[in-house]
Amino acid sequence: MRSRSAPAPLAVSAVAVAALAALPLAYLLIRGIGGGADAWEIVTRGRTAALVGRTVALVAGAPALATAIGVGLAWLVVRTDMPGRRLFGVLAALPLVIPSYVLALAFIAAIGPGGLTGELWGGPGAAWIFGYRGATLALALATYPYVFLLTAAALRRMDPSLEEAARSLGRSRAAAFRQVTLPALRPAIGAGAVLVALYALSDFGVVSLLRYDALTRAIYNQYRSLFDREPAAVLGLVLVVLTTAVLVLEARSRERGRLRRSGAAADRPAELVPLGRWRWPAVAACAAVVAVALVLPVAVLEWWALSAGAELPSEGEVAGWAGNSLLVSLLAALAATAAALPLAALAARRRTAFARSLERVTYAANALPGIVIALSLVFFATRVAEPLYQTLALLVFAYVVRFLPQALAGASGALLRVDPKLEQASRGLGAGPWRTFARVTAPLVAPGLLAGATLVFLSTMKELPATLLLRPIGFDTLATEVWTATGVSAYSEAAAPALLLIVLSAPVVWLLQVRTRGEGAAAEEPPPRE
């Protein structure tokens, strides 16, 4: 890793990781092609066009709303004198730990027709939560923390001298924000929006519970009713095409607004913007987001937990589920970070089309529904790696395939910060490669890697579809327990594991936020894809 040209082992391991991450794509192609003309007929159906249209609408709406919320909150928390901004810095990130299906269930129970608010204060309840508006809102509230975290980190390490220069040249604060700050934040916002879009493409819980007929729902129902794996695979490939479109669009828009950091950046925090009489409205806005995305689902879970008929599981059982959840999430975070390193290093050292496409392959797999990832690994494991089938190792591997882009988002930005000259200097002074790595490279990249690992950890804690099919028999986690209980409408029994899931994940988010502040650069943007 010391010269500009990537050494063979790096390229080889990057290709190996990308190839493993592309297994679900290979599976879809095998099944799609194996299905022949009959299976492809589904593409020409009018209904498929309608599904694509609705999916596009969702993938336009959810990231737009999540970006508006995430960027707004990040600016308020990092750059203004809003009261309580440190507290909101942690609270606003916490919805990341709430599984989107739990959020959707809580929405229905709280504000839906005949829901709690109706019961308490009368009124018919919000019928609009079923359909496009509800699904978009739920997905945006479940995922805006991706944008918030990445944007807040970028704001914190932004060179304040740029904005100051614009101001001194007579630009208003608003104009300086639009012309200088926003373009500088573009990569971070774009990376966050892409994670939101991928989530919206692959999520089944929200569209199913809030009755929005998107592609993912159709893929699940194709498996559920016809047991026809071929047309389902073809729909999966349609989803991959949409994902590629999202990635290309994002890369294009990124090119238009590039801004390089000035050579010698002023390494000091920017001056806080005084909000004046807007202070309290700003607090109210932050509080409103936190209330809907965090307090509401937790309150509904509490209410369920306390309601009659709850048969509380024993402490030993709960500890077992929690231990299993923590174990797989930790292993997945480590493995995904390790897997992301060669890809990120290759992309950072070599800005070639080849390195870029390797990265994109891993993103494409991320937008596939969990059931597709699970079935693809069932397919390959039973054929070529049977001893691994239904072991913890394969389950962790599935998580890595699903969540690699999140680790990559952290690792890529981190490695970009490493100036090869520093490593060369270290080697020149007589340090060996290991010592150089431990003393020079590692401290520079650690915050970014930690941020990526944290996102993977949180996603794994709440992952369900792949966990259900690939876990070792009897390996129950908090997420599978929530699924089991809601499967028989036993919401009071679902509440305990769901709450514990949130409680256990919260410190990790807190850690992420504190580290971000301390190191000035935790959640890094991925490298510009020129």
Add this chain to the structure above:
Amino acid sequence: MKRLLPILLSLLAIGGGLAACGGDDGDKLTVYSGRNEKLIGDLVESFKKDTGVDVEVRYGDSAELAATIAEEGDASPADVFFSQDAGALGAVEQAGLLKALPQATLDKVDARWRDPKGQWVGTSGRSRVIAYSTERVQEGDVPDSVFDLTDPRYKGRIGLAPPNASFQAFVSAMRIDVGDAKTEEWLRGIKANAPKLLENNIQTEEAIARGEIDLGLVNHYYVYELRAERPDFPVANHFLKAGDPGALVNVAGAGILKSADRPREAQRFVDYLLAVQGQQYFADKTFEYPLVDGEAERPDGLPPIEDLQGPDIALGELGGKLKSTLEMLDRVGLSA
């Protein structure tokens, strides 16, 4: 970072160790169950106790488990597939992965509730009913035939779940019973009545309780699950008149895989489900109909299964109709 490295390595070692011991355990009978652990977990425990056979169960969604078994092929660790509905069993059978059950096992249940080719057998029955709101509807106003639901006075008041396997089975049964033309006409009439389209039976029941709709086409036992959680759940079942396609009786059932490592124990498990312990369990705990004559009492408050008399159709016939049924639903705009 230096201090982190040993920690990371030891965690990976733990992971590797767990991987080694998590593998396929050939000593145990392996059941893939599409039925929820909360519903049948106790039955599995009593099977263990009564027979001394060690069992491990993979719980999941019936259709997803069927797809999993199909992808696993001969390498499937499963010995028994215990499914929530006949459709998923039919899919595994179509893939050629189930083996014929002994005639003695099959003969325990009526020919209507088992596979004509003898590769799976129904273990408990559930009737299609019209669920209605006890707050807004008198039982006398609930129709006795699904054909009456096209009446304009039900406009905007009905809920159904096209993606649900038991709804699809009911439409297939109607096609066999009254023909395609009449079924399609009925579906168009329902569509004209602006039904609320839901994902599954539970969503349908909840939509009634919330006041979104007054009536829903569902299986009879969900309301009991919901009452266990909420004793005053404001929904009740209305059983349809004999012979009505809407009164179809579906089954949950089980089959044994050709690739089973422990076929003898698998057979014991299936026989246990059909023995008095199993049959009484379904009646008492899951509020379903026992299918084996004289083995168990039916749940309180349910009409006898003989009186239900849905259309006189063997469930095994329905699987072949599924694809064209889904096409018909697509055509009339009630897509799954």
